[in-house]
Amino acid sequence: MELLFLGTSSGTPTKDRNVSAVALIESQGKSWYLIDCGEGTQHQILHTPLSLNSLSAIFITHVHGDHCYGLPGLLASAGMQGRAKPLTVVAPKAIRDWLISTQACTELYLPFELNFFPSEKLPTLDQGQFMISLTKLSHRVPSYAYSFTERKIRASLDIEKLCVAGIPQGPLWGKLRAGINIIYNGREYSSTEFLHRKQKPRKIVICGDNDSPELLKKACVECDLLVHESTFTDDMAEKAVKVGHSCAKQVASFAEQATVPNLILTHFSPRYQSRADITPSINDIYLEAQSVYRGNLQLASDFKRFELDKTGKLRSHI
Ligand SMILES: [Zn+2]
Numbered sequence: 404m405e406l407l408f409l410g411t412s413s414g415t416p417t418k419d420r421n422v423s424a425v426a427l428i429e430s431q432g433k434s435w436y437l438i439d440c441g442e443g444t445q446h447q448i449l450h451t452p453l454s455l456n457s458l459s460a461i462f463i464t465h466v467h468g469d470h471c472y473g474l475p476g477l478l479a480s481a482g483m484q485g486r487a488k489p490l491t492v493v494a495p496k497a498i499r500d501w502l503i504s505t506q507a508c509t510e511l512y513l514p515f516e517l518n519f520f521p522s523e524k525l526p527t528l529d530q531g532q533f534m535i536s537l538t539k540l541s542h543r544v545p546s547y548a549y550s551f552t553e554r555k556i557r558a559s560l561d562i563e564k565l566c567v568a569g570i571p572q573g574p575l576w577g578k579l580r581a582g583i584n585i586i587y588n589g590r591e592y593s594s595t596e597f598l599h600r601k602q603k604p605r606k607i608v609i610c611g612d613n614d615s616p617e618l619l620k621k622a623c624v625e626c627d628l629l630v631h632e633s634t635f636t637d638d639m640a641e642k643a644v645k646v647g648h649s650c651a652k653q654v655a656s657f658a659e660q661a662t663v664p665n666l667i668l669t670h671f672s673p674r675y676q677s678r679a680d681i682t683p684s685i686n687d688i689y690l691e692a693q694s695v696y697r698g699n700l701q702l703a704s705d706f707k708r709f710e711l712d713k714t715g716k717l718r719s720h721i
């Protein structure tokens with residue numbers, strides 16, 4: 404599976420970086436998922452092989468404009484390009500109200516159905532290759548992380564063990580087979596207890612804006628890759644707290660403690676220049692995170708692609 408970053412700036416775009424959006428592309432076929440849709444995302448997509456017809460679902464992390472202002476335009480273009488199949492949208496409920504009102508004001512008719520799931524009420528969602536679950540974050544407005552866990556990998560259930568545990572056949576078995584932990588009779592059962600696997604399901608956690616990385620502790624169990632904002636460096640910590648954002652060292656320390664093997668930082672303040680010889684630069688963010696994190700550390704940039712292979716190794720391609 405691959406990640407293709409479409410926007411990596413926080414708040415406002417810069418000449419090199421658009422505002423937040425990232426595509427998660429399935430390892431087989433053409434299906435892909437869009438996480439956040441800042442203004443201009445559809446223009447960024449035009450510079451990639453991605454097609455709005457193959458877009459499987461959109462996930463919005465929170466209502467701030469740098470994460471969603473591109474949504475009505477992208478949906479309108481999908482319609483004009485002849486999309487007919489339904490599109491899943493997972494987002495805070497307010498986004499739905501905003502879309503309905505924008506459609507009414509601008510007489511936007513979409514020739515496809517929007518299947519809307521409010522983030523506030525999302526337990527888990529099966530979509531294509533993934534089981535998606537949600538974690539509440541801490542920001543100035545409600546913000547969420549979406550965890551994508553592979554579902555369709557070769558695994559067989561240990562029926563004998565399930566019977567001994569008294570877990571009844573049905574949807575609970577399906578969840579366990581998909582690598583999802585379950586709660587039955589008040590007790591939590593880990594899917595790994597009941598599966599014979601040839602390959603571990605890959606798991607990617609993609610976060611919205613967040614000032615408290617430790618909230619992701621549970622989501623990061625058995626996670627291969629964490630994608631988290633790093634709006635500032637530590638010298639801006641006071642401002643970061645005020646605006647509900649994280650600093651590089653804070654996120655990297657958390658990832659180190661949680662033993663996350665791969666970390667991609669994104670959503671950089673426009674104050675950080677792309678060139679390493681101009682201060683402050685994106686390189687300062689890298690150096691600060693690297694000082695406390697021993698895993699595979701990567702910084703996102705617009706149009707940078709990352710491939711997470713079946714063994715959980717992350718490689719970057721420009
Ligand atoms: Zn933001």
Ligand SMILES: [Zn+2]
Nearest residue numbers: 465467542612
């Ligand atoms: Zn925000």
